[in-house]
Amino acid sequence: MIFDYIEIFILTFCEQLITKEEGLVLYEDMILGRFFEDMCAQMYYRGKMFGFVHLYNGQEAVSTGFIKFLKKEDYVVSTYRDHVHALSKGVPAREVMSELFGKATGCCRGQGGSMHMFSKQHNLLGGFAFIGEGIPVATGAAFSSKYRREVLKEPGADEVTLAFFGDGTCNNGQFYECLNMAALWKLPIVFVVENNLWAIGMSHLRATSDPQIWKKGPAFGMPGIHVDGMDVLKVREVAKEAIERARRGEGPTLVECETYRFRGHSLADPDELRDPESVSSLAAEKAHYAGRDPITALKKYLFDNKLASEQELKAIDKKIEELLDEAVEFADESPLPPRSQLLENVFADPKGFGIGPDGKYRCEDPKFTQGTAHV
Amino acid sequence: MATLFQGVGAVTPFSASSSLDSNKLLLPSRKSLSISDSRGSIFVYRSDALNLKAATRKQDLLIPNAVATKGETSTSAKSGHELLLFEALREGLEEEMERDPRVCVMGEDVGHYGGSYKVTKGLAEKYGDLRVLDTPIAENSFTGMGIGAAMTGLRPIVEGMNMGFLLLAFNQISNNCGMLHYTSGGQFTIPIVIRGPGGVGRQLGAEHSQRLESYFQSIPGIQMVACSTPYNAKGLMKAAIRSENPVILFEHVLLYNLKERIPDEEYVLSLEEAEMVRPGEHVTILTYSRMRYHVMQAAKTLVNKGYDPEVIDIRSLKPFDLYTIGCSVKKTHRVLIVEECMRTGGIGASLTAAITENFHDYLDAPIVCLSSQDVPTPYAGTLEEWTVVQPAQIVSAVEQLCQ
Numbered sequence: 001m002i003f004d005y006i007e008i009f010i011l012t013f014c015e016q017l018i019t020k021e022e023g024l025v026l027y028e029d030m031i032l033g034r035f036f037e038d039m040c041a042q043m044y045y046r047g048k049m050f051g052f053v054h055l056y057n058g059q060e061a062v063s064t065g066f067i068k069f070l071k072k073e074d075y076v077v078s079t080y081r082d083h084v085h086a087l088s089k090g091v092p093a094r095e096v097m098s099e100l101f102g103k104a105t106g107c108c109r110g111q112g113g114s115m116h117m118f119s120k121q122h123n124l125l126g127g128f129a130f131i132g133e134g135i136p137v138a139t140g141a142a143f144s145s146k147y148r149r150e151v152l153k154e155p156g157a158d159e160v161t162l163a164f165f166g167d168g169t170c171n172n173g174q175f176y177e178c179l180n181m182a183a184l185w186k187l188p189i190v191f192v193v194e195n196n197l198w199a200i201g202m203s204h205l206r207a208t209s210d211p212q213i214w215k216k217g218p219a220f221g222m223p224g225i226h227v228d229g230m231d232v233l234k235v236r237e238v239a240k241e242a243i244e245r246a247r248r249g250e251g252p253t254l255v256e257c258e259t260y261r262f263r264g265h266s267l268a269d270p271d272e273l274r275d276p277e278s279v280s281s282l283a284a285e286k287a288h289y290a291g292r293d294p295i296t297a298l299k300k301y302l303f304d305n306k307l308a309s310e311q312e313l314k315a316i317d318k319k320i321e322e323l324l325d326e327a328v329e330f331a332d333e334s335p336l337p338p339r340s341q342l343l344e345n346v347f348a349d350p351k352g353f354g355i356g357p358d359g360k361y362r363c364e365d366p367k368f369t370q371g372t373a374h375v
Numbered sequence: 376m377a378t379l380f381q382g383v384g385a386v387t388p389f390s391a392s393s394s395l396d397s398n399k400l401l402l403p404s405r406k407s408l409s410i411s412d413s414r415g416s417i418f419v420y421r422s423d424a425l426n427l428k429a430a431t432r433k434q435d436l437l438i439p440n441a442v443a444t445k446g447e448t449s450t451s452a453k454s455g456h457e458l459l460l461f462e463a464l465r466e467g468l469e470e471e472m473e474r475d476p477r478v479c480v481m482g483e484d485v486g487h488y489g490g491s492y493k494v495t496k497g498l499a500e501k502y503g504d505l506r507v508l509d510t511p512i513a514e515n516s517f518t519g520m521g522i523g524a525a526m527t528g529l530r531p532i533v534e535g536m537n538m539g540f541l542l543l544a545f546n547q548i549s550n551n552c553g554m555l556h557y558t559s560g561g562q563f564t565i566p567i568v569i570r571g572p573g574g575v576g577r578q579l580g581a582e583h584s585q586r587l588e589s590y591f592q593s594i595p596g597i598q599m600v601a602c603s604t605p606y607n608a609k610g611l612m613k614a615a616i617r618s619e620n621p622v623i624l625f626e627h628v629l630l631y632n633l634k635e636r637i638p639d640e641e642y643v644l645s646l647e648e649a650e651m652v653r654p655g656e657h658v659t660i661l662t663y664s665r666m667r668y669h670v671m672q673a674a675k676t677l678v679n680k681g682y683d684p685e686v687i688d689i690r691s692l693k694p695f696d697l698y699t700i701g702c703s704v705k706k707t708h709r710v711l712i713v714e715e716c717m718r719t720g721g722i723g724a725s726l727t728a729a730i731t732e733n734f735h736d737y738l739d740a741p742i743v744c745l746s747s748q749d750v751p752t753p754y755a756g757t758l759e760e761w762t763v764v765q766p767a768q769i770v771s772a773v774e775q776l777c778q
Contacts, residue, residue: 112558177511181510351647
């Protein structure tokens with residue numbers, strides 16, 4: 001009996017949730033996400049990028065917590081708030097930045113933009129503008145993985161897919177349809193809900209009959225977990241379990257991460273509803289979450305557990321700043337896509353445009369081919 | 376292979392005993408990947424699929440001139456095998472599934488039930504429940520799932536139980552299927568085939584009798600084909616599966632029981648080419664799917680009246696085969712389009728615009744387009760009949776055009 005107590009005592013005292021290396025990796029990834037998004041805002045207001053840009057400030061713990069557990073072959077499917085998912089998955093910051101600037105060196109050759117980040121090399125399946133649209137695609141990637149294992153009998157085909165989406169999406173049909181199919185066929189997928197309580201200006205509580213999203217998992221026969229999305233270590237713990245569960249072939253999991261976005265829905269959103277001057281309760285909400293900044297929390301943990309020193313973290317900060325400066329410079333100097341790129345990539349096989357095997361249009365349509373180079 | 380040229384066998388929707396010899400009358404000297412000679416009968420594509428062994432073995436057996444010409448009907452009359460259109464689709468599907476293990480089917484009732492039109496009958500027993508996947512009734516999501524699977528290396532075929540149900544999947548088809556190759560900068564290909572029966576049936580009611588080709592027409596990044604005979608159904612099915620582009624294959628509810636003799640050898644048709652059904656001199660009649668049979672019925676009457684119509688089954692709804700059509704227009708100078716699609720914004724409207732833009736100088740008369748009425752298909756048999764174009768209307772249109 002006494003030995004049990006000693007064992008527990010030793011374990012709790014010595015048990016560290018992460019090692020120093022892991023801690024620094026997590027810190028670097030979150031800092032990269034935060035600084036990148038801040039740089040995006042700067043560049044947007046300087047007129048270097050246009051359109052809808054959705055920033056991830058405040059939610060870094062979810063992206064880092066989950067994606068840093070994945071192998072390179074695992075798939076990630078995201079929404080329009082996808083810059084940080086791309087960075088966490090390994091897409092170089094310079095490629096993401098030049099994609100945002102609309103240059104030809106972007107990860108999608110400038111054809112996708114902020115909301116459509118794709119990378120075949122890093123298995124990032126996008127970036128979707130409509131909410132819920134990526135969830136079936138993620139289900140398909142998970143199906144592919146199961147197919148390869150069971151039909152094609154490929155050894156080691158155990159890729160897991162992570163589908164990230166928000167609280168607003170949890171009222172959308174595609175979400176429920178995919179929860180059903182994933183549970184039915186035990187697909188290796190984890191549904192990660194980034195519940196930041198707001199869908200542009202619609203509060204989650206005003207839009208949902210039962211706001212506890214994690215409860216919807218058991219309704220379809222999968223575990224539903226609620227986790228504090230502002231604490232990267234807690235997210236990591238849950239992520240580990242969910243991803244390993246999927247890898248073993250036991251099926252999907254629904255994880256609801258309670259998180260918050262510090263900025264507005266997009267850079268074009270005046271964010272009046274959460275303005276500190278206006279409604280007092282929402283101002284309190286914003287202040288409350290600002291006090292739970294995931295980066296500050298991780299810093300505190302690293303210092304308290306003597307895993308890193310101030311200088312080490314500052315060195316990482318500086319390294320990331322330099323990386324981003326270089327990324328912006330690269331994006332600035334990259335060429336804009338030429339006109340000849342317009343019709344490329346519409347079809348994988350150019351016969352879809354009526355182009356014959358000799359590379360010319362089978363029937364010269366003057367209106368169609370005017371001014372464009374041969375595909 | 377269909378050998379007997381019977382010209383204009385009157386074909387009723389539910390059975391066709393005479394076969395329409397489409398391919399032997401194709402225009403010669405077309406630049407294509409065909410291995411045949413100038414009679415241009417069979418188009419064989421060396422696909423870039425991984426497993427070519429089976430294909431090359433079969434290609435050794437291929438006979439370039441399997442299609443008989445007009446005089447040689449007797450010797451090759453018994454080669455090939457007879458089957459119905461849905462069986463031809465199944466044969467094409469099965470051959471492709473055999474050839475490439477990444478080909479899979481998903482849809483409602485495709486597995487254990489065998490498909491509501493029996494196109495996938497027997498495949499689930501042979502290939503298993505995962506390769507022939509019975510999905511729950513969630514068109515948007517399983518189409519999206521097919522797209523995700525296609526992006527990650529599989530070659531899925533999504534079956535819509537009725538083309539109308541694919542309206543529910545329109546989000547995924549328009550946003551993801553057509554777009555993702557482009558927005559990803561060419562990184563991901565989506566070799567998906569979406570197929571299903573559409574068109575006006577026998578009193579199936581408005582929602583099951585939709586003519587939807589035009590709805591999908593404008594989506595950039597997809598190809599559309601419509602099959603009309605067992606021969607081209609099998610060929611187009613195989614071509615669609617082998618294509619790297621997303622393809623929507625339109626079948627017609629009333630054509631599933633058409634019978635025809637098709638070759639035993641493997642063949643793949645071209646997705647972008649039209650089919651010359653009957654060469655002629657006076658007027659070009661462009662049609663596709665079920666209307667082909669109404670046109671051929673009208674052509675019989677027209678021939679008796681002394682006209683010589685040239686009938687082309689356009690097959691490829693997107694992109695149009697403007698080469699074949701153009702050659703024909705340059706010959707006859709008159710065009711009649713007969714289609715089942717809606718009048719407003721239909722395939723015919725689009726085709727009229729394309730022909731006018733490109734071949735305006737060659738036209739002696741304005742293009743006449745006969746399409747079905749802009750009404751939701753009524754239930755009553757008589758009303759339904761008047762919704763679609765009937766042979767009598769085609770005859771009078773040609774007469775008027777050729778005045």
